[in-house]
Amino acid sequence: MVESVPNEATEKDISALNTALEEERMGEVTRIINGIPGAEVALFLESLPGEKRNAVWDLVDDASQGDVLVSLHDEVRDNLIEGMDTEQLVEATRDLDLDDMADIIVDLPEEVSNQLILSMDKASRELLDQVLSYPEDSAGGLMNPEVVTVRSDVSVEVVKRYFQFRGVLPTPVGDLFVVGRKGHYKGRVPIATLLTCDPKTPIKDIMDEDALAIPAKTPASEVAQDFEHNDWISAPVVDDKNKLIGRITIDDVVDVIREEAERSVMRMAGLNEEGDMFAPILTSSKRRAIWLGINLLTVLMAAFAIGFFEETLQKVTALAILMPVVASMGGIAGSQTLTLMIRGMATGQVGSGNIKDLLGREFMIGVINSILWAVVLASLTAFWFKNWDISVVIAMALAVNLVAGALAGVVIPVMLRRMSIDPAIAGGVVLTTVTDIVGYVSFLAFGTWLLLG
Structure with a gap:
């Protein structure tokens, strides 16, 4: 498309x-x-x-x-x-x-x-x-099977005459692909090289034999990465026997990149990326109702956790006022990490080899930010409620939840991918559940301990 x-x-x-x-x-x-x-x-x-x-x-x-x-x-x-x-x-x-x-x-x-x-x-x-x-989302489904090929045993002059005879070339032209007698891929020739070298030069002398072709079963997202990393305008597609069966051009890859970006944004809200903005109201309502139901379950889990501290909330009303701050800050910290992880997974920058390093890095970032914002929030709370005990409670809870959010932002997408669940779809919901429960429970537990203990 x-x-x-x-x-x-x-x-x-x-x-x-x-x-x-x-x-x-x-x-x-x-x-x-x-x-x-x-x-x-x-x-x-x-x-x-x-x-x-x-x-x-x-x-x-x-x-x-x-x-x-x-x-x-x-x-x-x-x-x-x-x-x-x-x-x-x-x-x-x-x-x-x-x-x-x-x-x-x-x-x-x-x-x-x-x-x-x-x-x-x-x-x-x-x-x-x-x-x-x-x-459809593979190199074979993305390719155009109409491709112009040349043989390695002919000269540049012969190829140019052949192009003049054809009169029309597929656009964008990109590179020329060299094949053997049975159509097997052998290499590619940049069009700029073809136009500037001696007409008597054999194609085999100017073709790049190290230029790899894309297997037809390669996922479209990996094709886009290959184009990005190699600055390709076009690329050959081969079957399991290395026979040239088509080509992919940069305009096809731009569509893939755009669709991947749109898919990620829409899935994070639980919506269908192919949806019609003006679809029937009942149809749209049904789609969104499912996602709202899932979110309701996660909210009820957080409410259930809060219920254990009903007595604490009745005695110290300030905790009820401040409680959303801790959960929100943890959610934001986790979302920042989660977004980076999902992007890294999509671009191939995140893999099994660097998960531990990322976990350690995000832990340290969480610790630094937790210290900074715990001090700031504790000071503001002391000024507001004139109570240093409440300040200590919220500072401790905020520190715990910021670190928990950062760690969850790394662990959740890794676990979801291992379970064959798209992190872009479910990651946000799971993360919110974790940071809400950790935030509420830690805040109310510390409050019960320090204020009512």
């Missing part, structure tokens, strides 16, 4: 579209909507409620509808597809690139997908089947 990032030009187009739509100048809407890229049209459609979205969709030229559909989030795309007949869908999607076709064909009605497959030549059908045989 190709998504659009709002920039100044995009925001200007969308602003003009919103104004024209609000003033019911549909001719102006039609002119603008068919003069901007499909990804921008998709972004605008996703910003509209159902009725307006359908009205604008009807104004999109048939020739552009395929590019728009590919760029939409799954749920929005499915809703629009439901309102199109077979002939419209076939016409809109028949000219898509094979990698885009692979993205969308699984969402199309069976009758439409069958017609599209039958309209392809044998070679295209085989290439499409090849892409569809791999998971």
Whole structure:
């Protein structure tokens, strides 16, 4: 899926579209909507409620509808597809690139997908089947199977003539990939090198044999890391037998990075990253209700812990006033560590080899911050309540919870990953439960001991 990032030009187009739509100048809407890229049209459609979205969709030229559909989030795309007949869908999607076709064909009605497959030549059908045989979030599912290859035993001049004969090259061009007689990957040739060296130079003399290819089963997140670390514009994809089967380009990787970032943000709130902003109210309510129920259980656990100290709270009301401070500070400290850990896991910077070092580092950070803020909070509490005993209680509890939050921020995502649970989904809830219970129990326990003991 190709998504659009709002920039100044995009925001200007969308602003003009919103104004024209609000003033019911549909001719102006039609002119603008068919003069901007499909990804921008998709972004605008996703910003509209159902009725307006359908009205604008009807104004999109048939020739552009395929590019728009590919760029939409799954749920929005499915809703629009439901309102199109077979002939419209076939016409809109028949000219898509094979990698885009692979993205969308699984969402199309069976009758439409069958017609599209039958309209392809044998070679295209085989290439499409090849892409569809791999998971969507893998290198094989991400690749474009249409790739230009060269042989190592020809000269630069021959390759240039071949390009002139073809007339059109896939974009972005990136590197050229060198294969053997049976299509096995041998290396790559940077396009800049090809254009600047002597025409009589053999390809084998300028190809980089050490440039590794990406196995087709590699997860998309690892593909993105490879592109980042190696500054690639394009990369070859090979099967288990090292046969070149496609290529991945930087525009595909940008989509992966953006989707990963969006997924992390949405999952931390328990939401579906592919959700429609204007999905039916009951549908959205059901999705959020599940997450709210989970959070309610964790809050009840904290309330249950507080219940053990009901007598203490009745006798020392100041503790009830200050109690949320300890839990909140511990939660923030833990969230800082948790965020760093989740990011580190996503980028490959956190692994089994450095967990102990990270644990020690976060422990020391927790200790330093606990001393600093315990002194500050104790001073403020003494000034407020004129009671040094309460100051000591809150200082001790805050120190305990800040350290506990920092350690939990390291341990929780590691444990969740070992249990095959996404830390971005459950980490925040588990962390909040830990820091709330530790904060409340330590604060009330110290209060019972020092003030009522």
